[in-house]
Structures are given as structure tokens and as C-alpha cells.
Amino acid sequence: MGDFLCVLGPxxxxxxxxxxxxxxxxxxTEGEVLVDGLDTRDSRNTWAIRQRVGMVFQNxxxxxxxxxxxxxxxxxxxxxxxxxxxxxxxxxxxxxRVGMLSYRQHPPHLLSGxxxxxxxxxxxxxxxxxxxxxxxxxxxxxxxxxxxxxxILVQLHHEGVTLILITHLMExxxxxxxxxxxxxxxIVLFGSPEEVFGQSEMLRHCHLEAPTVVRLAQALRDQSVxxxxxxxxxxxxxxELCVLKRSI
Amino acid sequence: xxxxxVVTIGQYVPGDSxxxxxxxxxxxxxxxxxxxxxxxxxxxxxxxFFLAILLALVTTSHISLxxxxxxxxxxxxxxxxxFIVQLLFPAEGQPLWQWWIFRITDLGIWxxxxxxxxxxLLVFVTTLLTLVTSPIDLTDALDxxxxxxxxxxIPVHEIAMMMTIALRFIPTxxxxxxxxxxxxISRGAPLDRGNLFRRMRGFVxxxxxxxxxxxxxxxxxxxxMEARCYRGGEGRTRLKEMRLSSEDLWATALALLFCAGTLAxxxxxxxxx
Amino acid sequence: xxxxxxxxxxxxxxxLPWEKRALSDVSFSIESGxxxGLIGExxxxxxxxxxxxxxxxxxTEGTILLDGSDISNRKVDLHRIRAQVGLVFQFPEQQLxxxxxxxxxxxxxxxxxxxxxxxGKRVDEALLxxxxxxxxxxxxxxxxxxxxxxxxxxxxxxxxxxxxxxxxxxxxxxxxxxxxxxxxxxxxxLHRVEKATIILVSHDMDEIALLSQRILIxxxxxxxxEGSPVEIFAQAQDVRSAGLDLPTLPRILFDLRCRGFQLPxxxxxxxxxxxxxxxxxxxAAG
Numbered sequence: 001m002g003d004f005l006c007v008l009g010p011x012x013x014x015x016x017x018x019x020x021x022x023x024x025x026x027x028x029t030e031g032e033v034l035v036d037g038l039d040t041r042d043s044r045n046t047w048a049i050r051q052r053v054g055m056v057f058q059n060x061x062x063x064x065x066x067x068x069x070x071x072x073x074x075x076x077x078x079x080x081x082x083x084x085x086x087x088x089x090x091x092x093x094x095x096x097r098v099g100m101l102s103y104r105q106h107p108p109h110l111l112s113g114x115x116x117x118x119x120x121x122x123x124x125x126x127x128x129x130x131x132x133x134x135x136x137x138x139x140x141x142x143x144x145x146x147x148x149x150x151x152i153l154v155q156l157h158h159e160g161v162t163l164i165l166i167t168h169l170m171e172x173x174x175x176x177x178x179x180x181x182x183x184x185x186x187i188v189l190f191g192s193p194e195e196v197f198g199q200s201e202m203l204r205h206c207h208l209e210a211p212t213v214v215r216l217a218q219a220l221r222d223q224s225v226x227x228x229x230x231x232x233x234x235x236x237x238x239x240e241l242c243v244l245k246r247s248i
Numbered sequence: 249x250x251x252x253x254v255v256t257i258g259q260y261v262p263g264d265s266x267x268x269x270x271x272x273x274x275x276x277x278x279x280x281x282x283x284x285x286x287x288x289x290x291x292x293x294x295x296x297f298f299l300a301i302l303l304a305l306v307t308t309s310h311i312s313l314x315x316x317x318x319x320x321x322x323x324x325x326x327x328x329x330x331f332i333v334q335l336l337f338p339a340e341g342q343p344l345w346q347w348w349i350f351r352i353t354d355l356g357i358w359x360x361x362x363x364x365x366x367x368x369l370l371v372f373v374t375t376l377l378t379l380v381t382s383p384i385d386l387t388d389a390l391d392x393x394x395x396x397x398x399x400x401x402i403p404v405h406e407i408a409m410m411m412t413i414a415l416r417f418i419p420t421x422x423x424x425x426x427x428x429x430x431x432x433i434s435r436g437a438p439l440d441r442g443n444l445f446r447r448m449r450g451f452v453x454x455x456x457x458x459x460x461x462x463x464x465x466x467x468x469x470x471x472x473m474e475a476r477c478y479r480g481g482e483g484r485t486r487l488k489e490m491r492l493s494s495e496d497l498w499a500t501a502l503a504l505l506f507c508a509g510t511l512a513x514x515x516x517x518x519x520x521x
Numbered sequence: 522x523x524x525x526x527x528x529x530x531x532x533x534x535x536x537l538p539w540e541k542r543a544l545s546d547v548s549f550s551i552e553s554g555x556x557x558g559l560i561g562e563x564x565x566x567x568x569x570x571x572x573x574x575x576x577x578x579x580x581t582e583g584t585i586l587l588d589g590s591d592i593s594n595r596k597v598d599l600h601r602i603r604a605q606v607g608l609v610f611q612f613p614e615q616q617l618x619x620x621x622x623x624x625x626x627x628x629x630x631x632x633x634x635x636x637x638x639x640x641g642k643r644v645d646e647a648l649l650x651x652x653x654x655x656x657x658x659x660x661x662x663x664x665x666x667x668x669x670x671x672x673x674x675x676x677x678x679x680x681x682x683x684x685x686x687x688x689x690x691x692x693x694x695x696x697x698x699x700x701x702x703x704x705x706x707x708x709x710x711l712h713r714v715e716k717a718t719i720i721l722v723s724h725d726m727d728e729i730a731l732l733s734q735r736i737l738i739x740x741x742x743x744x745x746x747e748g749s750p751v752e753i754f755a756q757a758q759d760v761r762s763a764g765l766d767l768p769t770l771p772r773i774l775f776d777l778r779c780r781g782f783q784l785p786x787x788x789x790x791x792x793x794x795x796x797x798x799x800x801x802x803x804x805a806a807g
Contacts, residue, residue: 011668011697023475047477055475062465063472067384067416074487076476081483091487109419112563123476140695142563142724144764168697207699212769212791219795225802234769238776241798245782245805424615430577431616434608435678436600436632453628456618460664 001130004157006176007166010207013182015166019135022164023053036130051080054124058136060116061108069111069119070095070104076127094122098152114145121152131162138172150175170211174232181206194230213237260382266495267309267380272389274496278503279377285507286366286373292358294513295365301506302372309380319375320368327364334360387411388488398481405481417465424461428454522588522605522685522718524551524574529583531569531742543569545742546583551720553685556712558733559722562764565739567722571688574720576602604633607684611691613675614668622648622666622674623659629682647681648674650715652707669700673707680711686718687711693728705732727768730754731789738763751787770794777801 009015020026021033024040035052038045057063066072070091077087095101098118108116117137124132134153138146146169154175157163165172173179179196181189183206189196197203197210198218209215217231226244231237262268267275289295306316337349338356345352378386391408398404432453433439438446439454531544544566551557561567572578573585576592576599584593592602610616619625626644635643645655651673658666663674672692679687689708693701709732712719723729729736730750738746738753740763746753753760754771766772774784774794782801788794 010699025471025475047479050475050477055472057468057472057475059465059468061420062468065413065416065469065473067412071384071487075473075478078484078486079477079479081485084485084487084489087485087487107419108416109423127476144562170698207697207702209698213773216770216773216791216794219791220798223795223799225795225799234773234776237773238780241777241782241802242780245802427610428616430572431610431613432628434575434577434603434610435616435629436603436682437628438632453616453618457616460618461615 001162002157002160003178004153004163004176005165005178005180006173007164007180007182008168008170008173008208009182010168012184013206014185015168015182016135017185018182019055019133019164019166022133023055024049025055051127052130054127054129054132056117056120056124056132056134056137058139060113060120060140063120064108064116067107068105069100069108072108072119073123073126076123080127090126090128091122094125095119097125097155098122112145113141114148117141117145117149118152121149125156125161131164132156133164133166135166136168137165138169139167168208170209174211181208193232261311261315261379262382263310263380265309265311265380266499267305267376269493269495270380270499271490271492271496272381272385273393273490274492274500275377275381276386276389276393278500279373281503281507282373283370285510286369289366289510289514291513291516291518292361292365293516294510295362295369297513298369298510299365299372301510302369302376306376309376311379315379316372316375319379320371323367323371327367330367331360331364334363383415384412387415388490392490403481405484409481413469421458421462425454425458428457523553523586524686524718525586526550526570526574527584527586529570529573529580529585531566531573531578532581535581543742544573544580547739547742547744548583549737549744549747551686551718553718554716555718556732556734557718557720558729558736559720559739560724560726560729560736560765561739562724564741565763566742567739568690569742570739571608571690571720571722574686574688575606575608577608604682605684606686606688607679607682608688609676609679609690609692611694613678614671616678617663617671617675620662621660622663623655625663626674626678626681629678633682643681643683644677647677650680650711651677653677669696669703672696672704684717686720688720688722690722691724692721693723693725701728708732724765726760726765730768730771738765740764755786 007015007018017026021028021040022035024033024035024046027041033040035045035049038049038052040046040049064072065075073091073095074087077090082090091104092101095104098121100115100118100122103111103115103119108119111119120137121132138149141149150172153163153165157175163176165176167173173196174193176193179189179191179193180187181196181202188206189199189202193214197214200210200215200218203210210218211232213234213236214232217227217237221227227237227240231240286298289298306313335352335356338351338353338359341353341355341359343351343353381389387408390411391404394402394404429439432450437450437453439450527548529544529547530542533539533541533543547566547570559567559570569578573580580593584591586592587602587605592599617625619628623641623644626647627640630640630643644659648655648658653670653673658670658674663671666674676689676692692708693704696704705728708719708721711717712732721729721732730753733750735747735749736753737744738760745763746756746759754767754775757767757772757775760767767775770789770791771786774782774786774788777798778784782798783804784794784797784801788797
């Protein structure tokens with residue numbers, strides 16, 4: 001609960017399959033998935049599970065149903081049979097949360113990719129799930145859109161929402177508490193970002209690469225520069241190096 | 249700014265007039281009423297009265313006549329055609345002129361005016377409806393009005409949902425079409441030049457990718473809808489309210505008066521006037 | 522092929538309420554065989570510029586010369602231009618339509634009127650250029666291919682027209698790191714072997730900086746920066762004002778330089794950067 005987990009892996013590693021197993025869009029061939037104690041294989045649990053585990057998909061367009069933003073955010077609530085007053089309240093609250101309230105009556109095709117994804121997130125949040133799975137939700141966005149979405153994720157994490165981010169972009173892994181690396185359908189690495197990024201051999205095997213900052217910090221450590229273990233951001237590295245320079 | 253901006257669906261023009269604010273279900277019913285009325289009018293003066301009231305309605309809606317004209321343009325050909333056929337192949341009346349298989353009779357002239365006027369007014373009325381009511385409101389109204397048909401196992405909700413989704417995706421699909429056309433033109437596809445046959449071959453290169461993409465979208469959308477607990481029409485509530493207001497009641501009353509007035513012309517002395 | 526753009530301006534919907542100035546007074550020249558990176562935020566005018574270059578759009582003002590001939594002239598047959606300036610759109614696999622890969626790749630040459638006997642040769646040649654094997658793919662349906670393969674087939678479709686200039690719009694969009702690396706390597710190879718003029722359009726500074734000989738930066742329809750990667754990195758402020766940022770490594774080095782580290786500008790490798798930084802730290806120690 002309240003974790004921010006990032007699932008990484010090359011294409012074909014089973015990341016998306018994994019995501020869909022969590023909200024019963026797919027049922028496991030072997031093994032089981034329990035959401036709050038509910039087994040996904042039991043079809044009587046399906047709707048309860050999907051209310052608890054929300055999902056944001058990769059293509060911003062192909063998950064928006066409404067002809068106006070607020071209509072789409074209300075879609076999930078309409079499906080759950082939420083009374084109108086409560087629906088209105090939740091729609092407004094969650095549009096504000098993602099910063100899209102002023103667009104409430106906009107038609108979706110006039111929005112940018114980042115804005116559409118924010119609307120999708122609001123639509124999922126309105127259903128008050130316990131956790132949200134984001135299946136490569138930023139991979140089709142431009143840099144601006146990606147940073148918009150990432151800001152929201154950081155904010156939601158602060159608010160205690162459990163997030164499961166499925167991605168192949170290494171920079172996004174830096175936002176998470178824990179990382180899981182999948183390759184060819186198996187978990188090959190698991191741990192905190194520093195722990196995982198330290199395993200360059202395994203990463204290379206999966207055709208992944210630690211972010212530039214991490215690699216540079218490691219290269220410096222290899223040359224006996226005394227940097228702390230956990231350096232993930234550019235600012236951190238620059239600050240640490242300046243501290244070192246002054247202290248020498 | 250491309251295809252999607254030029255093609256306006258249903259010609260809806262946003263506004264804040266009484267006509268805009270009325271409950272869409274009432275608008276739909278009154279519209280149907282007016283259309284039925286048109287088939288009972290027997291005098292040209294009746295039609296002219298109808299037209300006058302219609303123009304008054306248009307003024308209330310604050311929509312410029314230009315838009316109505318746009319709605320009429322596609323049918324102009326049909327109206328002209330109807331007029332000519334009625335004129336030259338009359339069913340009755342005293343012949344005034346004859347040549348080969350064509351004839352013009354006195355009653356024929358009236359009938360021609362009649363039929364074309366009726367057709368024009370029909371289109372006029374429906375165009376007005378679509379100008380003051382957004383497509384989504386219309387779909388919603390149809391959904392609510394016909395929901396009683398569920399008893400007959402007719403999937404009213406599902407049909408309405410299909411229409412809503414189609415409306416939602418029209419601009420998106422238009423954008424995609426535009427992009428595909430550009431991509432194929434860049435490969436030399438004969439889409440902007442050449443004879444009809446060549447152009448048709450060119451269109452295959454646009455239609456197929458569009459279809460493939462549409463199916464993919466449908467699949468992804470279905471998954472997204474299920475992920476948000478969509479399971480058909482059972483137990484769904486609605487964000488949008490539709491409530492009858494005093495404006496709706498007044499409008500209905502006026503409409504009935506209007507019907508009576510138009511029909512009254514039927515008792516005028518002359519055959520067509 | 523030499524490209525010269527002079528004072529290009531493009532206005533969408535001129536005179537209408539939604540009039541928009543997509544490009545304003547853009548001028549530049551590209552020599553034959555150069556590898557150019559074109560970068561800018563969404564809405565900066567990149568797509569418009571690129572569509573003017575291949576004749577899809579005619580500039581509202583300004584001229585564009587391909588090998589000296591003015592294609593903005595009304596009389597010019599744009600069809601021929603498209604054969605010489607090949608444009609690969611973003612997500613090009615969405616335009617695949619034929620029953621077999623061979624047929625799809627042949628679409629371009631066929632439209633250009635290439636004689637039947639030669640088309641087969643061109644198809645095979647194009648498939649090889651993108652690293653695919655003609656024998657195994659030629660008769661397969663394009664819809665049975667993997668995402669990466671589909672993309673390569675669409676690029677082959679443009680290459681089959683033997684364009685003198687190849688413009689690639691966001692060619693790595695939606696690919697995972699491995700896919701990105703592979704496709705960029707392929708493009709680099711094309712540049713070296715075919716000596717084609719290549720214009721890579723992207724949002725990603727890392728990509729552009731790695732491969733381009735020269736970079737053009739657009740902002741709100743204007744060309745605000747132009748130069749080699751090294752020249753551009755020296756002007757981080759201007760780059761940032763365009764809504765972009767330097768690639769990570771130059772960015773780190775720039776920030777360090779601002780804080781007093783003396784580091785050369787032209788460092789592109791992590792190992793090299795590490796050595797220089799270490800040297801700086803020990804130099805400070807005296």
C-alpha cells in the first residue's frame with residue numbers, strides 16, 4: 001500500500017501481460033493473483049477487483065469514451081451506479097487534482113497527448129481505486145506531456161496512492177521506490193533503484209541501460225571518486241561534485 | 249487545421265437561446281410533430297404560414313440564416329428535381345402546354361410548388377433541430393425516449409453508446425485519415441490527380457490502413473471500458489440530467505397552437521390557396 | 522541534393538478565424554549528404570517545414586530551392602518532388618495496406634512509373650537497406666510482422682523510390698531502448714553508405730545530438746538556433762528557452778562548468794567525462 005513500483009523490461013518481456021493480470025483483464029494460466037484477498041480467476045470478483053485496481057493505458061485516444069472531458073471522467077462512475085450528486089463532486093475533485101478542471105467541457109480531440117492522459121488518470125481516480133496501474137502511459141507522449149504526467153504521479157505518490165508504473169523508459173524508474181525488471185517473462189532483478197542500476201551486467205543482457213547520471217556516477221566511483229551510493233538526479237551529482245571540489 | 253475543422257458533424261452551432269436550452273427530448277418530439285404536420289397541410293398558404301413561423305424560430309435561436317442555407321444546399325438538387333418531375337408529368341388538371349411526353353397543367357403547377365415546398369420545409373425543420381441541439385444531446389434524448397423498448401429486447405442503451413462513441417471518434421478518425429492521405433501522397437499515390445479509376449486505386453491505400461486502425465482502436469477501447477467496469481446498461485446512472493422546464497411547456501403549447509393554426513388554412517376557399 | 526530555404530512562411534487558414542502562423546521567415550541551407558537534426562517542441566512548426574520540403578504544402582511566402590530549382594513556383598509538378606525528397610511520417614507502419622510486403626514496398630516505385638521489370642529489384646534493394654531479408658519477407662502479409670519490422674518495411678517503402686533526401690519524422694517514437702538503438706544504427710549506416718542527405722526530426726535531444734552533423738532548432742515557427750552539436754551545447758540557455766534541454770551528459774558538464782569546473786565542451790562519452798571530472802577534482806586539490 002502506498003508503494004510506487006516500477007516494472008521495467010524490453011518489449012516482449014511480459015510487462016503489459018503482467019499489468020493486465022492485476023485487474024483481471026487477463027487470467028493467469030498458472031498461479032494466482034489476489035487483489036485485497038479476491039482471486040482474479042473467480043469471475044464474480046471481477047468488477048470489485050477492477051474498482052480497486054485502476055488502469056491507464058498507453059494510447060491516450062483509445063481509452064477516452066466521452067465526447068467531453070467531464071463526461072469521460074464520469075464514465076467509470078456511471079458504470080458503478082454512483083448517484084449523480086456524488087458523481088459531480090468526484091468529477092470536479094479529480095479534474096482539479098490533475099489540473100484539468102478548466103477543460104471540463106472540451107472535446108477530447110482538441111487536447112494534447114499529455115492532457116488526454118491526465119484526463120484518463122482523473123477518470124480512474126474518480127473511481128477511488130486502491131492502486132493504479134499505468135501501462136506505458138507515457139511512451140506515446142512528447143517530452144512536455146511526459147513531464148506533465150510524471151508530475152501527477154509524484155503528487156499522487158505523496159498523497160499515498162499505490163502506483164505501478166510499467167515502462168521501458170529508464171528515467172521514469174527513478175521516480176519509484178522499488179523496481180522490478182522483467183525479461184522473457186521472468187523477474188530478473190528486484191530492489192531499489194540504486195540496487196538495480198548497480199547491476200550493469202544484467203541490465204545489458206536485457207538491452208537496458210541505467211540512466212546517464214547513474215552511469216556517470218558509477219564511472220566516477222570506479223575511478224575512486226568518493227560519491228555517495230544513491231545518486232539518481234543530475235542536480236544531486238552536480239551538488240555532490242561541487243562539495244567534493246570544495247572540500248579537497 | 250485540416251479536414252476535421254471543415255467537416256462539422258450535425259452542424260451544431262453552440263448558443264444560449266431558448267431553443268438551445270430546451271430539453272432535447274421535447275425538441276425531438278416537437279420536431280417529429282412538425283414533420284407529421286407537414287403531411288397534413290393542403291394549401292400553399294398553410295405552408296407559407298409554416299415558413300413564417302419557422303423563420304421566427306430561427307430568429308429566436310440567434311443563428312444566422314447562412315447555416316440553414318448550408319443545410320439546404322445538398323438537397324437543392326432533389327427539390328429542383330421533384331419540382332420538374334411534378335411539373336412535367338402531372339397526374340391531373342387541364343393541359344396548358346404539351347410537347348412530346350411532357351405536359352404542363354394548371355393543377356400540375358400547383359402540385360409542383362406544393363411538393364417542393366414540403367420537401368424544403370422538411371429539411372428546414374430538421375436542420376434547425378440539429379443546429380440547436382448537439383449530437384450528444386440528441387443521442388441521449390433518443391436513448392431516454394426509447395428506453396421503454398428494452399422490454400422488447402431491443403438494445404437501446406447499446407445503440408446509444410455506439411452512437412456516442414462514433415461521435416467521439418469522428419474528429420480523431422478524420423485526423424488519422426488526413427495523415428494517411430498525406431503519407432500515401434508522399435509515396436506518389438494518385439489521390440490528388442489522375443482519372444477516377446486511378447484515384448480509386450489510390451483510395452484503397454487509405455481505406456485499408458484506416459480500417460485496420462479502427463479495429464485496433466475498438467479493441468483497445470473495449471479493454472479500457474472494461475477496466476472501468478463497463479458491463480452494459482444495467483445499473484448505470486447518468487451525469488447529465490434532463491429536466492423539463494417551463495420553457496419546454498410553453499414551447500409545447502405554442503407548437504400545438506401553431507399546428508392548429510397551420511391546419512386551419514386547410515379550410516380556405518380555393519383548391520391550393 | 523542541395524536544399525535552400527529562403528524566408529519561408531506558412532500560414533494555416535489564412536483570413537479565417539483560426540488563422541495560425543506555423544512558420545515565420547525561416548531560412549537555412551542543407552548541403553548534399555549532410556545529416557541534419559531538426560528539433561523543436563510540439564507546435565514549433567517542424568511538421569509544416571518538413572511537408573514543405575517534400576512538396577505536400579506550398580509556402581505562403583518565401584522560396585525553396587532543390588538543387589537550384591524553385592519548387593515553390595506554382596507551375597512545378599509536385600509529384601516529381603516527392604520522388605526526390607522522401608518523407609517518412611511518424612508511426613509509418615500505420616500506412617501499410619498491401620497484401621504482401623513486396624507489394625507495399627513496390628507502391629512508391631509503381632506510382633512513379635518505374636518499369637515492371639525494375640520494381641522487383643528496387644523492392645529487394647530497399648528491404649536490404651533497412652536490414653531485412655527480402656526472400657523471407659517479400660511474400661508475407663505486412664500485418665503479421667512485429668512492430669519494429671513493420672516500421673522498417675514502411676521506411677523501405679520510401680527508400681524504394683530512391684529519394685535524394687530522406688526525412689524521418691520521429692522515427693523512434695514508441696520504440697523501446699533496444700529498438701531505438703537498432704533503428705538509429707541503421708539510419709547511420711544508410712547515411713554513411715548511401716551518402717544520402719538525411720533530416721532527422723525529433724523531440725529527443727539525445728538522439729539528435731548523437732547522429733547529426735548540424736542541428737536546427739525551431740521555436741514557435743522561427744529558426745532560433747543553428748549549428749553543430751558542440752556549438753549548440755555551448756548555448757544551453759537558448760536551448761532551454763526553446764522548451765528543450767541539452768542531452769543529459771552535456772547538461773551535466775554545462776552545469777559543472779557554471780559551478781567553476783574547467784571542462785572542455787566536446788565530450789560525448791561517459792568514461793571520458795569521468796576522467797575529465799576526476800582530473801578537475803585533483804587539479805583543485807593542487
